[in-house]
Amino acid sequence: MTTEIPDIVIGRLPIYLRELRQLAREEKQLTTSSHELGRRLGISSAQIRKDLSHFGEFGKQGTGYHIKYLIEQLQQILHLTQEWPVALIGAGYLGHAIAHYNGFQHRGFRIAWVFDNDPAKIGVEMNGLTVQSIDELEETIQQNHTKIAIIVVPANVAQKITDRLVTAGVESILSYAPINLKVPNHVHVSYSDPVVQMQQMTYYLQPPNSR
Amino acid sequence: MTTEIPDIVIGRLPIYLRELRQLAREEKQLTTSSHELGRRLGISSAQIRKDLSHFGEFGKQGTGYHIKYLIEQLQQILHLTQEWPVALIGAGYLGHAIAHYNGFQHRGFRIAWVFDNDPAKIGVEMNGLTVQSIDELEETIQQNHTKIAIIVVPANVAQKITDRLVTAGVESILSYAPINLKVPNHVHVSYSDPVVQMQQMTYYLQPPNSR
DNA sequence: TAGATTGTTAATCGATTAACAATC
DNA sequence: TAGATTGTTAATCGATTAACAATC
Secondary structure, three states: OOOOHHHHHHHHHHHHHHHHHHHHHHHOOOOOHHHHHHHHOOOOOHHHHOOOOOOOOOEEOEEEHHHHHHHHHHHHHOOOOOOOOEEOOOOHHHHHHHHHHHOOOOOEEEEEEEOOOOOOOOOOHHHHHHEEHHHHHHHHHHHHHOOOOEEEOOOOHHHHHHHHHHHOOOOEEOOOOOOOOOOOOOOOEEOOOHHHHHHHHHHHOOOOOOO | OOOOOOOHHHHHHHEEEEEHHHHHHHOOOEOOOOOHHHHHHHHHHHOOOOHOOOOOOOOEEOOEEEEHHHHHHHHHHHOOOOOOOEEEEEHHHHHHHHOOOOOOOOOEEEEEEEOOOOOOOOEEEEEEEEEEHHHHHHHHHHHOOEEEEEEEEOOOHHHHHHHHHHHOOOEEEEEOOOOOOOOOOOOEEEEEOOHHHHHHHHHHHHHHOOO
């Protein structure tokens, strides 16, 4: 049943969830169809039905999917029925932005701790949180059984911080450092490097040096 | 020759480039192999060779790839031989972080303009740039032939801003707004939503409600 | 020369899509 | 009932990998 679902399918579920919540917010309808969802997301309806079929039968022939019900089911599948506390490592500009981001609420996450190694930043308040010393990293994470961390530290210390996080029990890492991190098999890492994303797009652009 | 190269191949080139520059920085060797690169990136050597073969022959049997030469070739393929000016839309916390990010230098990009609609922010200096009124968006982009924009505005105005950017001539957009954007076929959009990335990972986590 | 590694072919693997019976 | 849409199967499409001749 729940055996061996492809990562690529899991990867699309949060996108479906986000669009469904958008639909729910619009309050125009109680149900939607794979066709409508597909059209809004630029995905084929067959793919959406196939993806969902890995987890059960959530729709009704003729009417489609009850939006709120499907939202609940997806939240359950993705383990989002309660809030995950997240450790934020790094209190620079980007750490600041993440600590102040209010998009985590109601989507399953809450920044619970912020760490930095800069004495000038330790003790400073950031959106209700007090920046802690990086020395307290392991103790805090272990005591609270924190499983998720966001890394916004310079590239040259990212691997060291990652190793400490993994040792302390973290199993999911979102990294903004522009390097490939080495982690054990049971740990998942997701990367965000704006430069890499833009470099992918410049391939399709005509370079302006033709003058 | 250069016909119909899969997007997924293009997507990996910046990762190869990043790792190659890392290798160059280490200054331990002049050449590398598809095996070494693959080991460092967690990618098969065959895939790396296959990907590169779409664009030409860059290696030598027995010795591998000359690092600096391959870097130059990848930069040329990705149109990174000169700096692309980038328009940043939104001067909130995240816009602030991006404006201060020094990771763009030497990787092909330079934040050239920052826009916001908040009168309190217009005129403020951000890392050497002066925040401009969003009213000047079209004129600035058209006059400078800007092709790339980064969107860090609230979700509810992201589509409107996108439409304006596209009309003004932008063809590559990196969006941090948590919504799917509609654009014409010739425009490329890349998304960054930390919540979506974390939601993909929670699937693999054991929920802690088992108490 | 012997060892290493490329570029490429063919085989394998996996993901997407088209089509449709079932049924609301 | 007629129309719409699901869940699923089989076909298609595309990407990855194994293997190896060529050659530095």
